[in-house]
Ligand SMILES: Nc1ncnc2c1ncn2[C@@H]1O[C@H](COP(=O)(O)OP(=O)(O)O)[C@@H](O)[C@H]1O
């Protein structure tokens with residue numbers, strides 16, 4: 001049976017990030033994708049022009065309506081926009097004892113536009129982080145969650161990943177895309193220790209939605225039965241492939257999207273069988 005995976009996130013009409021990217025990553029990684037919208041975002045490859053939040057009670061309605069009908073095998077949480085939506089999502093997830101949750105603590109888009117109110121970081125840290133299985137901050141998001149400055153090397157990243165786990169979450173994938181350099185190194189912290197995930201840095205202008213893609217693919221692979229470290233490693237492989245294929249696309253003037261493409265995983269004899 002194909003697993004059902006849910007994204008709780010904001011939108012991107014140009015299809016590169018947010019819900020639109022998550023649904024592509026879910027499909028490409030062999031799962032059935034579903035979406036609860038938290039905010040409508042007028043954005044493209046060049047940036048964000050405006051945001052309309054969905055009222056928190058309607059976010060709750062979307063979630064309850066879905067959970068009352070459909071089995072949800074894993075969840076990816078992305079843009080939540082403000083503290084009220086954060087509290088609402090945390091509350092409904094607890095109400096339904098939802099499990100297998102990846103939280104991408106989205107705060108600021110690549111363009112520099114804020115996607116989370118500055119005063120909502122505390123709600124995210126205190127009310128949602130301890131409720132999920134894995135968090136996937138980038139370097140500025142990790143620094144904001146901890147109230148410290150950004151690390152400048154992988155040793156500093158490993159130390160921050162440990163401190164993030166002390167917020168009450170077992171697994172942390174601290175993404176190092178913002179560090180620069182020839183390879184793109186992330187730090188994965190689990191209860192078994194710290195692991196570096198290093199991949200070649202792909203040279204392309206089409207790198208919009210990398211964080212969304214990674215967290216969504218991880219949720220999909222977890223729903224398909226991978227243990228958490230394997231889900232993260234395979235999702236990072238998937239993202240690197242999507243970045244390598246990104247120059248096939250001609251979408252917009254700015255940071256274009258990565259290219260999500262369907263693949264058969266090693267050992268499969270039928271599509272995602
Ligand atoms: N040019 C690139 N080549 C390869 N991997 C990249 C590249 N840019 C980003 N990544 C990877 O994409 C993921 C998300 O990137 P990052 O920029 O750190 O987070 P976010 O997209 O949330 O800001 C990380 O795994 C990072 O290592």
Ligand SMILES: Cc1ncc(COP(=O)(O)OP(=O)(O)O)c(N)n1
Pocket residue numbers: 009010011012017018019041078079106108109110111115207208209210211212213255
């Ligand atoms: C609606 C929405 N959610 C999240 C983001 C940020 O996405 P990310 O994958 O971090 O990609 P960049 O914006 O950094 O390219 C977004 N832009 N919109």
